[in-house]
Amino acid sequence: MAYLSHLRTFIIIFQFLIAIIGSIYFYKYKKTFLKYFLIVLWYVAINDLLGFFLRNNDYKVEILYNIYYLVVFNYLMFLFRNYVTRKSHKKLISSFICIYTLSFLINGFFENYIIQFSRAPYIIGASFLVISIIIYYIDILNSEKVLYVNKNLLFWISTGVIIYYCGNIPYKIVRSYANQLRDVPVEFLVLCILTIVMNLCFIIGFVWSDSKQQY
Numbered sequence: 723m724a725y726l727s728h729l730r731t732f733i734i735i736f737q738f739l740i741a742i743i744g745s746i747y748f749y750k751y752k753k754t755f756l757k758y759f760l761i762v763l764w765y766v767a768i769n770d771l772l773g774f775f776l777r778n779n780d781y782k783v784e785i786l787y788n789i790y791y792l793v794v795f796n797y798l799m800f801l802f803r804n805y806v807t808r809k810s811h812k813k814l815i816s817s818f819i820c821i822y823t824l825s826f827l828i829n830g831f832f833e834n835y836i837i838q839f840s841r842a843p844y845i846i847g848a849s850f851l852v853i854s855i856i857i858y859y860i861d862i863l864n865s866e867k868v869l870y871v872n873k874n875l876l877f878w879i880s881t882g883v884i885i886y887y888c889g890n891i892p893y894k895i896v897r898s899y900a901n902q903l904r905d906v907p908v909e910f911l912v913l914c915i916l917t918i919v920m921n922l923c924f925i926i927g928f929v930w931s932d933s934k935q936q937y
Contacts, residue, residue: 729910729911729914730774731774733770733914733917733918734767734770734771734774736917736918736921737763737766737767737770737917737921738767738771740763740767740921740924740925741760741763741764741766741767743924743925743928743929744759744760744763744924744928745760746928747928747929747931748760749933750875750928750931750932750933751875751931751933755801755804755805756801756875756876756879758797758801759801759879762793762794762797762798763924765790765793765794766790766794769786769787769790772786773786773787782836782837784835784836784837784838784839785835785836785837787839788835788839788840791840791843791844791847792823792826792843795822795847795848795850795851796819796822796823798851798854798883799815799818799819799822799847799850799851799854800815800819801876802815802854802855802857802858802880803815803816803819803854805858805861805876806857806858806861807861807865808861811857811860811861814857815854815857818850818851818853818854819850821846821850822843822846822847822850825842825843825846825847826840826843826847829842829843841894844894845891845894845895848887848890848891848894849891851883851887852884852887852888852891855880855883855884856884858876858880859880862877870932872930873930873931873932874927874931874932875927875928875931876927877927878923878924878926878927878930878931879923879924879927881923882919882920882921882922882923882924882927883920885916885919885920885923886916886917886919886920889912889913889916890913890916893909893912893913893916896909
């Protein structure tokens with residue numbers, strides 16, 4: 723469907739816009755561990771652009787996105803591990819990183835990542851990421867950080883990410899049965915809306931956050 727192609731194009735342009743905005747406000751978080759988040763934003767935009775062109779020329783893009791999710795999930799979980807204060811929480815998130823990476827490697831013996839999307843590791847990684855964000859929220863609520871949370875960039879990043887993946891996990895499960903479904907375009911539209919909402923949270927964070935509150 724033509725409108726789906728136009729929607730994909732819009733999402734890619736929007737992701738580059740987010741990366742540009744993140745670059746403009748880089749001075750707010752350049753002295754924190756969040757500085758690597760800008761690299762991830764550019765990586766996401768470039769990866770989706772490359773995937774768009776490869777898909778339009780009938781090339782397989784599964785390997786591209788399998789590597790993409792391995793990188794993004796590990797980075798984001800490590801990001802939240804870095805910002806929680808309790809050692810037990812750090813150890814728990816570290817175990818999530820290890821289990822997810824191990825599941826990705828083991829699943830590679832059963833699926834060909836060049837032509838197949840790693841659905842089971844994706845669901846595991848996304849679920850662990852959501853739990854890691856919840857742990858981060860608990861950490862904030864038990865500290866004075868909660869008083870300035872609206873000025874903290876990571877809070878807005880976490881809000882966007884948790885909204886996206888809470889909606890995206892069911893989407894990926896549904897996609898496993900895409901051949902039997904007639905409303906896949908509706909599911910894709912939902913995914914696009916989640917992507918837009920997540921990136922709008924990023925924009926709010928970049929603009930609204932205070933460099934003094936980047937704990």
